[in-house]
Amino acid sequence: MRQLLKVYFIMGSNNCKKDPLKVITEALDGGITLFQFREKGKDALTGAKKYALAKEIQSICKKYNVPFIVNDDVDLAIALDADGVHIGQEDESAERVREKIGDKILGVSVHNLEEARKAIAQGADYVGVGPIFPTKTKEDAKEVQGTSLILSLRKNGIQIPMVGIGGINTENAREVIKAGADGVSVITAISLAPSPFESAKQLVMTVNECL
Ligand SMILES: Nc1nc(C(F)(F)F)ncc1COP(=O)(O)OP(=O)(O)O
Numbered sequence: 537m538r539q540l541l542k543v544y545f546i547m548g549s550n551n552c553k554k555d556p557l558k559v560i561t562e563a564l565d566g567g568i569t570l571f572q573f574r575e576k577g578k579d580a581l582t583g584a585k586k587y588a589l590a591k592e593i594q595s596i597c598k599k600y601n602v603p604f605i606v607n608d609d610v611d612l613a614i615a616l617d618a619d620g621v622h623i624g625q626e627d628e629s630a631e632r633v634r635e636k637i638g639d640k641i642l643g644v645s646v647h648n649l650e651e652a653r654k655a656i657a658q659g660a661d662y663v664g665v666g667p668i669f670p671t672k673t674k675e676d677a678k679e680v681q682g683t684s685l686i687l688s689l690r691k692n693g694i695q696i697p698m699v700g701i702g703g704i705n706t707e708n709a710r711e712v713i714k715a716g717a718d719g720v721s722v723i724t725a726i727s728l729a730p731s732p733f734e735s736a737k738q739l740v741m742t743v744n745e746c747l
Pocket residue numbers: 544546572574576607608622623624625626627643644645663664665666674699700701721
């Protein structure tokens with residue numbers, strides 16, 4: 537799991553200006569290690585269109601042997617036989633989701649030590665910690681906390697695979713890893729980059745230099 541979290545690209549059709557299939561193919565060519573389908577927010581697709589896009593992206597990820605994770609939508613993940621699900625504190629409980637998905641990958645967003653301990657107790661395979669830096673992508677993001685939470689979770693003996701999220705790019709990725717995260721997750725650093733391929737490649741090199 538730690539290896540998979542190194543460069544975790546998250547995207548939905550409304551996070552990119554170019555064709556989403558082109559963006560994900562470039563990101564995969566650049567070496568991303570994990571992908572999350574997060575079709576959410578303004579202009580996000582729904583229903584059959586959302587399912588069709590997810591299925592297309594899933595088949596591209598399969599070609600690169602990169603696991604395909606679905607954000608929030610557990611039923612979609614099961615319908616697609618996705619590799620896993622990511623849920624937040626406002627979504628279905630990790631316990632319930634674990635029952636539904638069996639041994640697929642289960643990721644949980646956490647914002648403090650108590651949420652981290654609960655996620656572990658309920659069978660999470662990894663936790664997402666953030667927002668580390670300011671982000672415009674998630675309108676309802678919680679307050680920015682820098683790398684302090686990663687540091688304090690590790691100091692409190694939280695060993696579970698951990699990925700930082702929120703405003704991360706090639707410039708600030710190093711400090712996220714140095715704080716103790718196993719990887720970085722990004723949306724616009726790749727999805728809105730002039731070259732998603734180059735951005736992904738740079739991020740992979742940067743993270744690998746620190747690990
Ligand atoms: N989607 C996410 N992925 C990660 C990951 F660990 F995968 F990097 N961490 C955190 C989030 C945020 O999850 P959540 O709090 O439910 O909000 P939203 O559903 O709007 O994304």
